[in-house]
Amino acid sequence: MILSKQNIIIAAFLFLFTATFAQEPISWNLKECIDYAIENNLTIKQADNAIEENKLTKETNKWARLPNLNGNVSQGWNWGRSASPVDNSYTDIKTSNANFGLSTSVPLFTGLEIPNQYALAKLNLKAAIADLKKAKEDLSINVTSKYIQVLFNQEITKVAENQITLSQEQLDRGTEQYNLGKLSKAELAELKSRLKQDEMQFVEAQNNYKIALLDLTQLLELPSPDFFGIQPLDGDLGFDNLTAPTEIYESALLFKPQIEAAQLRSESAKRSIKLAQSGFMPKLSFSANIGSGYFTIQGQDSEAFRRQLSNNLNKYVGFSLSIPIFNRFATRNQVRAAKLSLNNQLIQLEDQKKTLYKEIQQAWYSATAAEAKFQASKSAQEANNESFTLMKEKYEVGKANNIEFNEAKINLMKAESDLIQAKYEYLFRTKILNFYKGEPIE
Structure with missing residues (x-):
């Protein structure tokens, strides 16, 4: 909609009038x-x-005081020459490995x-x-x-x-x-x-x-x-x-x-x-983690991903006591x-x-x-x-x-x-x- 020049002037006048008298005195x-x-x-x-x-x-x-919980995932690749223990020959080898884990720790006494x-x-x-x-x-x-x-x-x-x-x-x-x-x-x-x-x-x-x-x-x-x-x-x-x-x-x-x-x-x-x-x-804490991994070698058959995760599963629980002697x-x-x-x-x-x-x-x-x-x-x-x-x-x-x-x-x-x-x-x-x-x- 196109506003006429007259409408614009009227709108501007109303705006100025409102701005001038809108503010009421306060006490x-x-x-x-x-x-x-x-x-x-x-x-x-x-x-x-x-x-x-x-x-x-x-x-x-x-x-x-609450325990913490951390998840970790890592993926790595290795490549280079590797010596054979049988005939002392060298071959190029490429490997990859993936690791997964959960860890927690609880402060028992601080x-x-x-x-x-x-x-x-x-x-x-x-x-x-x-x-x-x-x-x-x-x-x-x-x-x-x-x-x-x-x-x-x-x-x-x-x-x-x-x-x-x-x-x-x-x-x-x-x-x-x-x-x-x-x-x-x-x-x-x-x-x-x-x-x-x-x-x-x-x-x-x-x-x-x-x-x-x-x-x-x-x-x-x-x-x-x-x-x-x-x-x-x-x-x-x-x-x-x-x-x-x-x-x-x-x-x-x-x-x-x-x-x-x-x-x-x-x-x-x-x-x-x-x-x-x-x-x-001294300070005493409890920690635990669980993890597994997946490993492959280029050119060789590897176990299935799920089987490796099951076979490589590892668990850990432990206590840690720190005794201050000299700092x-x-x-x-x-x-x-x-x-x-x-x-x-x-x-x-x-x-x-x-x-x-x-x-x-x-x-x-x-x-x-x-x-x-x-x-x-x-x-x-x-x-x-x-x-x-x-x-x-x-x-x-x-x-x-x-x-x-x-x-x-x-x-x-x-x-x-x-x-x-x-x-x-x-x-x-x-x-x-x-x-x-x-x-x-x-």
């Missing part, structure tokens, strides 16, 4: 952002792959190497799972930080927009006074300058909001911040008594994945010592290396515990400081808001000049900005502290 809450980030983050996917690799290693070691390898694989798998939990927790904290930064810049933008409204009202009033001859040209120019400065601050706040939103979408692995928005955090700020750092630490030791991973790797190091020590012990101190050094690795893992475990305690201490003191800052900022904002309301009333009846009004307005904007910053800092700090208590970030 996610914090939990949705965290869930999406975890699902699409490349580091998380790498940690998932590490778990799958450890599962394969565990499965391999699990079935190491110096406990197989059970130690399996136990080691299980510990490594658990450690990989703990690493994945830690990666998810770190990503959740990063998303929360970016999310709160977007909310902060969003509210700062609203404050800047309100300042423009106030400055515009002030300019409108000043223009009326100027037309009545009650305001000088210089004072009117000052009002216009103040409005332009507020507009510039609004543009800067908008840019900061867009950059914060871009940072969040990039962390979420979204292609673009267009058509994307976030929802405000639910709930009011509460000021319950904060749990002491030592209590939080004692509880966090029981479930934090970085501690679990370090403990599991210490257990793995202990198991590695036993694995290395298996090199000192140039290789096993001894492997045991020593495994013990050093255990010491390193125990040091890393202690380091993880100390790091966790320091993080909890810092989170606790930051939360208490943020709470105090929020309370002070709230009181300052209420005082400045009351002061600005009174100043606005005085300004509207002509009992205050532009300088006094602008000063009160600037003080109010600063107080509101400080309050917003203190609020979201407190929100973030308390969420981090609750995170160390085991509460999910939502």
